[in-house]
Amino acid sequence: xxxTSVGLLRFLGILEGISYLVLLLxxxxxxxxxxxxxxxxxxxxxxxxxxxxxxxxxxxxxxxxRWTVLWGIWAVFLSFIPFGTFYLDKxxxxx
Numbered sequence: 001x002x003x004t005s006v007g008l009l010r011f012l013g014i015l016e017g018i019s020y021l022v023l024l025l026x027x028x029x030x031x032x033x034x035x036x037x038x039x040x041x042x043x044x045x046x047x048x049x050x051x052x053x054x055x056x057x058x059x060x061x062x063x064x065x066r067w068t069v070l071w072g073i074w075a076v077f078l079s080f081i082p083f084g085t086f087y088l089d090k091x092x093x094x095x
Contacts, residue, residue, distance in 0.1 A: 005064050009057045010089050016054040017085035019047040024082060054079055065095075 002008055027039040055076055062072040078084030 005057070005061045006092055006095060009054075009061050010092050012050065012054045012057050013079070013085035013089050013092075016047070016050040016079060017083065017089075019043065019050050020079075020085075021082060023047050051079065054085070 002011065023040070023043045027043040030036040030039040058072055058075045061067070062069070062075075075088055078088045
């Protein structure tokens with residue numbers, strides 16, 4: 001999986017998707033229902049780092065594979081949707 005840029009993008013996408021779900025489904029309820037804001041601080045920082053790494057990797061793959069700009073926009077758009085990066089991973093398996 002780590003041998004190609006697409007493999008690394010898939011890995012980062014999965015990590016980014018998991019961190020997004022943890023942020024939405026665990027950390028935010030802890031903050032707003034149990035008044036534990038540190039959960040969002042920690043998970044949010046980790047998710048932010050993974051998101052930036054994912055976007056940079058999308059750009060790298062877009063240029064190295066000479067894929068269209070629309071593909072890059074689509075990949076970044078999917079990262080804003082819960083479970084979107086898992087859908088992107090499914091698409092990238094075929095490429």
